[in-house]
Amino acid sequence: EAGVVQSPRYKIIEKKQPVAFWCNPISGHNTLYWYRQNLGQGPELLIRYENEEAVDDSQLPKDRFSAERLKGVDSTLKIQPAELGDSAVYLCASSLDGRPPSYNEQFFGPGTRLTVL
Amino acid sequence: GENVEQHPSTLSVQEGDSAVIKCTYSDSASNYFPWYKQELGKRPQLIIDIRSNVGEKKDQRIAVTLNKTAKHFSLHITETQPEDSAVYFCAAQMEYGNKLVFGAGTILRVKS
Numbered sequence A: 001e002a003g004v005v006q007s008p009r010y011k012i013i014e015k016k017q018p019v020a021f022w023c024n025p026i027s028g029h030n031t032l033y034w035y036r037q038n039l040g041q042g043p044e045l046l047i048r049y050e051n052e053e054a055v056d057d058s059q060l061p062k063d064r065f066s067a068e069r070l071k072g073v074d075s076t077l078k079i080q081p082a083e084l085g086d087s088a089v090y091l092c093a094s095s096l097d098g099r100p101p102s103y104n105e106q107f108f109g110p111g112t113r114l115t116v117l
Numbered sequence B: 001g002e003n004v005e006q007h008p009s010t011l012s013v014q015e016g017d018s019a020v021i022k023c024t025y026s027d028s029a030s031n032y033f034p035w036y037k038q039e040l041g042k043r044p045q046l047i048i049d050i051r052s053n054v055g056e057k058k059d060q061r062i063a064v065t066l067n068k069t070a071k072h073f074s075l076h077i078t079e080t081q082p083e084d085s086a087v088y089f090c091a092a093q094m095e096y097g098n099k100l101v102f103g104a105g106t107i108l109r110v111k112s
Helices: none
Strands: A005-007 A010-013 A019-024 A031-037 A044-050 A053-056 A065-068 A075-079 A088-095 A112-116 B004-007 B010-014 B019-025 B030-038 B045-051 B056-059 B062-067 B072-077 B086-094 B100-102 B106-111
Touching (some): A005 A088, A010 A019, A019 A088, A044 A075, A075 A088, B004 B086, B010 B019, B019 B030, B019 B106, B030 B100, B045 B056, B045 B062, B072 B086
Parallel strands (some): A010 A112, B010 B106
Antiparallel strands (some): A005 A019, A044 A053, A065 A075, B004 B019, B030 B045, B030 B086, B056 B062, B062 B072, B086 B106
């Protein structure tokens, strides 16, 4: 069974340019997460989806970041415009059911390493 | 909100020795504590987890202990091997919200 798939794996852009990341979760997983991992730090949650509904986006910088999960499967995360401080690894994860109380394992994708010049 | 602190930030051990990584959390409502291993350039992978109704859990060479009163939990790796070298992250999750808050990570180096 395929794991969480992300693309692209690497992206280098100039500041002020837009960028988009794509995630395909494990089949059957209702919950999808986007995390940002800065160098030398643990992942930080940006947004969580239950099916197509964003249920926790309190950490998402909404002035420049947007996300969508149409049809409750694949998801895209967009940054427009990108800033130097956005350089990080963007991880997507999925789990069977994220509704509380729930302790389902979160499976991570390989991440997209973004470099903003 | 929840805050997770992890120590040490780096840990070097000789092959065969034990390694211990410690984490503390701030929110007493947290009741699920997973540990992830992340090799260089790869995705984080769950290696063991513990729920608040259990004080200790073991899986072969790996064990996790939880002290809810003190709000800390630890990862113990015995008989370390070079392939144990990686970054280890602890995390805490509250019962309601399913949000994992991660520690900053520990770089474990096992020297052969």
